[in-house]
Amino acid sequence: MKLVRLQGGLGNQIFQYALCKKLENQGATVMLDPRHLHRYQPPRDLVLDQVFRDAGRYVLPVGSDVDAGFRTRWLGGNILSSRLLAALGGADVLVERGGWSLADLEGSARYYVGYWQSESVVQSVVQDLKGDILHLSEGEIRSFGVGDVRDEDVALHVRRGDYVTHARAAGHHGVLAMSYYEKALALCAQRGCKRAVIFSDDIEWCRKALADNSIETVFASSPKPADDVAEFKLMLEFRNHVIANSTFSWWGARLARDKDKGFTIAPRQWFVNSGSSFIPQAWDVL
Secondary structure, three states: OEEEEOOOOHHHHHHHHHHHHHHHHOOOOEEEEOOOHHHOOOOOOOOHHHHEOOHHHHEOOOOOOOOOOOOEEEEOOOOOOHHHHHHHOOOOEEEEOOOOOHHHHHOOOOEEEOOOOOHHHHHHHHHHHHHOEOOOOHHHHHOOOOOOOOOOEEEEEEOOOHHHHOHHHHHHOOOOOHHHHHHHHHHHHHOOOOEEEEEEOOHHHHHHHOOOOOOEEEEOOOOOOOOHHHHHHHHOOOOOEEOOOOHHHHHHHHOOOOHHHOOEEEOOOOOOOOOOOOOOOOOEEO
């Protein structure tokens, strides 16, 4: 059996679920380890099973100690040499630190630790993931107060939250400049979009910052406070997206119902000091 550690919020958890599906398609029995979610800063909850109907059966039961005594191989900054790995008889734990390839997933590791943000992995399992989604009902969609989702609408995501209030997240990701959203909305208008539906963890800030734009703007407000899962599912109903530097809206665009008929605009600057290596080629980057 192989284990994939869950860490981070919903977007990161979906990348880890995608890796789980990838390993399973290679013939392995795989489970997801949720035991470290509350050690993450800020602490996170398991939410995959609220988005995917089949995710719950992959989650490791509480109290398991199946990883006891595992040996570790680091990918990225501290890769053990192949000769040393051979002397050790392989490695039980594969820890991702930025530099890895699909070939690394074909080894003998039994425990996978990392974010595994790879479009190559996603491409191989995206249809499985889309078929597993628990979509909102029509009544749940209407409860957001944005009316019917139309083909000429665009879902726009502004990530603030911990990118503003948490020093580590702010220093690593940073908040996107308003000029990115202004350029993105102008491009949406050129492509025939009539309305932008705004998603954010700071919707009141957005009401002020995005009040005057080239197209109509409305603000998605969940009927339940801080219901990230419901907002994510609503994002899936749109065919056009302007995403933030956030895996939350990355997946909102990647798993959307009619993505082949729409477009996605993504930021060139994903982190404070660099871009992203997992933006699909078909997306527009500003």
